[in-house]
Amino acid sequence: MAAQEFKIAAIPADGVGAEVVAAGRAVLDALASGSGGRFSFSWTEFPWGCGYYEKTGRMMDEDGLEELRNFDALYFGAVGWPTVPDHISLWGLRLRICQNFDQWANVRPVHFHPGITSPLRKADSTPLDWVVVRENSEGEYAGLGGRNLAARGPGNEVALQTALFTEKGCERIMRFAFDLARGRERKKVSSVTKSNAQQYGMVLWDEVFERVAADYPDVETESVLVDAMSAKFVLKPEDLSVVVASNLNADILSDLGSALAGSLGLAASANLNPDRLFPSMFEPVHGSAPDIAGQGLANPIGAIGSAALMLEHFGLTEEAARVRAAIEATTAAGLLTPDVGGSAGTDRVVEAILANL
Numbered sequence: 135m136a137a138q139e140f141k142i143a144a145i146p147a148d149g150v151g152a153e154v155v156a157a158g159r160a161v162l163d164a165l166a167s168g169s170g171g172r173f174s175f176s177w178t179e180f181p182w183g184c185g186y187y188e189k190t191g192r193m194m195d196e197d198g199l200e201e202l203r204n205f206d207a208l209y210f211g212a213v214g215w216p217t218v219p220d221h222i223s224l225w226g227l228r229l230r231i232c233q234n235f236d237q238w239a240n241v242r243p244v245h246f247h248p249g250i251t252s253p254l255r256k257a258d259s260t261p262l263d264w265v266v267v268r269e270n271s272e273g274e275y276a277g278l279g280g281r282n283l284a285a286r287g288p289g290n291e292v293a294l295q296t297a298l299f300t301e302k303g304c305e306r307i308m309r310f311a312f313d314l315a316r317g318r319e320r321k322k323v324s325s326v327t328k329s330n331a332q333q334y335g336m337v338l339w340d341e342v343f344e345r346v347a348a349d350y351p352d353v354e355t356e357s358v359l360v361d362a363m364s365a366k367f368v369l370k371p372e373d374l375s376v377v378v379a380s381n382l383n384a385d386i387l388s389d390l391g392s393a394l395a396g397s398l399g400l401a402a403s404a405n406l407n408p409d410r411l412f413p414s415m416f417e418p419v420h421g422s423a424p425d426i427a428g429q430g431l432a433n434p435i436g437a438i439g440s441a442a443l444m445l446e447h448f449g450l451t452e453e454a455a456r457v458r459a460a461i462e463a464t465t466a467a468g469l470l471t472p473d474v475g476g477s478a479g480t481d482r483v484v485e486a487i488l489a490n491l
């Protein structure tokens with residue numbers, strides 16, 4: 135009997151989700167088997183997603199949140215499929231979990247791997263590694279608004295989508311970002327808004343950032359508009375360490391970051407409930423990729439990197455470092471899936487990562 139058993143809910147969901155979740159599970163199980171009985175993972179897989187929606191009219195069970203509540207962590211694949219409108223699939227599963235389990239911090243490292251060619255002009259030997267911290271509970275994803283006035287006739291409908299910024303929501307994600315920065319070599323937090331145009335919520339964000347920053351005099355700061363930050367990701371990425379931004383801005387910037395590193399398939403992410411009142415959820419940043427789903431071509435690195443974030447969440451930091459080193463050894467050896475210029479399939483990359491563990 136292992137000393138520590140971690141109960142994990144696996145939710146592969148749609149498309150390549152199944153392939154990459156299987157890859158991450160193989161790595162975690164290999165680590166557990168080699169741990170000399172120190173820890174193990176007990177898995178429960180849930181069949182939720184767009185296929186489930188087509189059969190039942192729901193993206194997850196009605197009492198799905200109750201089913202998930204007592205797991206130590208959730209390991210998620212990807213949501214979305216052409217047969218179901220994207221706002222139904224996203225709100226019915228991933229956002230339902232993130233919002234109801236108050237997973238308010240979404241950590242999305244941008245890491246450049248050896249052996250993967252970046253499209254970035256300055257990607258020479260300069261080490262590039264930064265983290266996007268996404269406010270994951272409010273902002274543009276608060277789900278506030280409505281559609282009305284349809285009685286005015288065709289072509290006259292009106293929709294409102296309101297962003298919500300609370301002082302508490304801003305402050306907790308900023309303190310999270312500053313604490314993260316303190317543990318990194320470059321102690322710097324870049325705050326991103328569009329407060330010149332969005333003069334209420336994002337000015338509140340800027341004011342809270344200034345107040346919180348005063349409590350971290352050892353951490354360098356900057357406030358940058360999102361358009362300028364997009365340019366900085368491309369032109370001066372070596373100046374980045376921790377980038378904190380609202381829900382939508384951080385989602386866009388983290389996709390840009392992983393594309394600059396070579397592919398969306400590389401990016402890992404952790405949806406954390408730092409208060410540990412609910413399970414946190416670990417998932418690759420990428421979506422379900424219908425164009426390559428079921429062909430064994432999905433890049434498993436984002437999902438395996440997310441498994442490393444889960445290990446860190448459990449305090450298994452050495453094991454997390456081993457997983458990352460195994461990924462690096464694999465990319466450095468040129469064993470790559472097609473999205474990053476190679477010809478290996480998912481299974482071959484997973485085999486190599488397991489061999490390098």
Ligand code: GGG
Pocket residue numbers: 210211212213214224228385417418419420421422
């Ligand atoms: N594994 C991440 C995933 O499935 N993402 C789907 C998606 O469309 N996400 C939108 C968002 O997070 O804003």
